[in-house]
Amino acid sequence: MSLTKDIQDIRADFPILNQEVNGKPLVYLDNGASSQKPKAVIDAITKYYTEINANIHRGVHTLSQKATDAYEEARKKLQLHFNAKHLEEIIFTKGTTDGINLVANGFTSLVKEGDEIIVSAMEHHSNIVPWQMLCERTGAVLKVIPMNQHGELIMEDYDKLLSEKTKLVAVNHISNALGTINPIKEIIDKAHQYEAVVLIDGAQATPHVKPDVQELNCDFYVCSAHKMCGPTGVGILYGKEEWLNIIPPYQGGGEMIKEVSFEKTTYACLPHKFEAGTPNIAGGIVFGIALDYLNSVGFDYIQQQEEELLNYATQELNKIEGLQFVGTAREKTSVISFNIQGCHPYDVGTIVDKLGVAVRTGHHCAQPIMSFFNIPGTIRASFMFYNTKEDVDRLVEALQKARTMLL
Numbered sequence: 258m259s260l261t262k263d264i265q266d267i268r269a270d271f272p273i274l275n276q277e278v279n280g281k282p283l284v285y286l287d288n289g290a291s292s293q294k295p296k297a298v299i300d301a302i303t304k305y306y307t308e309i310n311a312n313i314h315r316g317v318h319t320l321s322q323k324a325t326d327a328y329e330e331a332r333k334k335l336q337l338h339f340n341a342k343h344l345e346e347i348i349f350t351k352g353t354t355d356g357i358n359l360v361a362n363g364f365t366s367l368v369k370e371g372d373e374i375i376v377s378a379m380e381h382h383s384n385i386v387p388w389q390m391l392c393e394r395t396g397a398v399l400k401v402i403p404m405n406q407h408g409e410l411i412m413e414d415y416d417k418l419l420s421e422k423t424k425l426v427a428v429n430h431i432s433n434a435l436g437t438i439n440p441i442k443e444i445i446d447k448a449h450q451y452e453a454v455v456l457i458d459g460a461q462a463t464p465h466v467k468p469d470v471q472e473l474n475c476d477f478y479v480c481s482a483h484k485m486c487g488p489t490g491v492g493i494l495y496g497k498e499e500w501l502n503i504i505p506p507y508q509g510g511g512e513m514i515k516e517v518s519f520e521k522t523t524y525a526c527l528p529h530k531f532e533a534g535t536p537n538i539a540g541g542i543v544f545g546i547a548l549d550y551l552n553s554v555g556f557d558y559i560q561q562q563e564e565e566l567l568n569y570a571t572q573e574l575n576k577i578e579g580l581q582f583v584g585t586a587r588e589k590t591s592v593i594s595f596n597i598q599g600c601h602p603y604d605v606g607t608i609v610d611k612l613g614v615a616v617r618t619g620h621h622c623a624q625p626i627m628s629f630f631n632i633p634g635t636i637r638a639s640f641m642f643y644n645t646k647e648d649v650d651r652l653v654e655a656l657q658k659a660r661t662m663l664l
């Protein structure tokens with residue numbers, strides 16, 4: 258298979274890539290923040306609003322039924338993709354942050370003073386703050402799995418943190434700031450020995466790998482469509498049925514009830530119990546289309562292409578004088594964080610943008626990681642399967658220019 262030939266076909270699916278920014282052809286390397294959307298996804302949004310837009314699960318009229326069917330079909334696709342045992346285990350959310358907050362709120366009455374919640378040193382703020390808030394509400398204590406200088410979790414220290422007090426473990430599958438792929442299977446199995454519940458933040462993993470939630474045996478898994486070539490404002494929470502039945506609803510309102518009276522309200526069954534109000538209907542449907550698209554490209558292809566990019570970019574970036582990688586884990590995905598000695602990441606980001614290259618600079622919503630490495634932030638280039646070696650060359654060239662200008 259010739260990768261270079263296929264890649265041009267793939268790039269043609271993404272209209273946004275074919276433009277100039279600041280007078281230069283766009284090189285989009287901020288996929289860790291949000292991915293671009295293929296035409297199939299863009300068209301599906303228009304098609305939804307042009308042909309079947311109506312509220313779901315309510316009307317008997319034809320459009321409402323079509324919209325409901327399409328929305329539920331998307332749920333089914335998500336179930337199959339993640340290999341959830343039951344359809345009702347797929348809850349539509351606004352995204353990863355929303356899913357984590359749903360679970361953290363749900364555990365308010367299940368966690369008590371002195372219980373412990375474990376996160377890792379390389380979490381996104383959205384997998385730290387909701388747990389801190391849960392601790393504030395309940396008197397539970399937050400514990401942190403430390404990492405080493407490569408940006409790998411220190412598993413011996415995790416072993417020491419686990420105890421009968423551990424109620425919940427929440428870690429990311431792949432770090433958005435460092436690219437580290439965490440040994441989540443091991444983390445999950447060890448937590449289960451203490452009957453602790455495990456939530457996996459899959460926001461940065463699901464664009465690159467296809468997790469099997471039954472094989473992983475995690476209790477919760479969350480992700481966002483917008484990082485997977487889908488629209489913003491929609492994501493899923495996978496939860497084991499037993500846990501979703503135990504935790505109370507997150508929000509009250511329409512759609513999530515069985516019967517309402519002023520004396521007592523009973524809640525709807527899963528998944529509706531957690532889906533109060535009119536959801537992002539178009540978003541949910543089109544999430545399914547984005548998933549179809551990713552699967553048509555194929556996760557084998559995606560991984561092969563991205564690994565090649567990771568290796569090539571690492572090799573080429575290494576040639577830049579004074580460049581230091583932040584995050585050099587053995588198990589790593591195509592997210593590369595680095596700094597250039599003597600240059601502030603923000604200044605570098607601004608200059609390379611003038612040259613048409615989009616990277617992220619700053620703390621990447623992971624300030625504790627920056628404190629650990631004692632740096633203000635990093636420059637982050639994050640790749641998707643639609644990026645090319647030429648993109649890497651343009652990045653390196655732009656960084657060389659920035660360095661010359663700043664030093």
Ligand SMILES: *Cc1c(COP(=O)(O)O)cnc(C)c1O
Binds near residue numbers: 352354432433461481
């Ligand atoms: C992007 C990201 C989040 C937050 O996702 P939202 O879509 O902003 O809710 C959480 N964790 C990780 C690892 C991420 O990469």
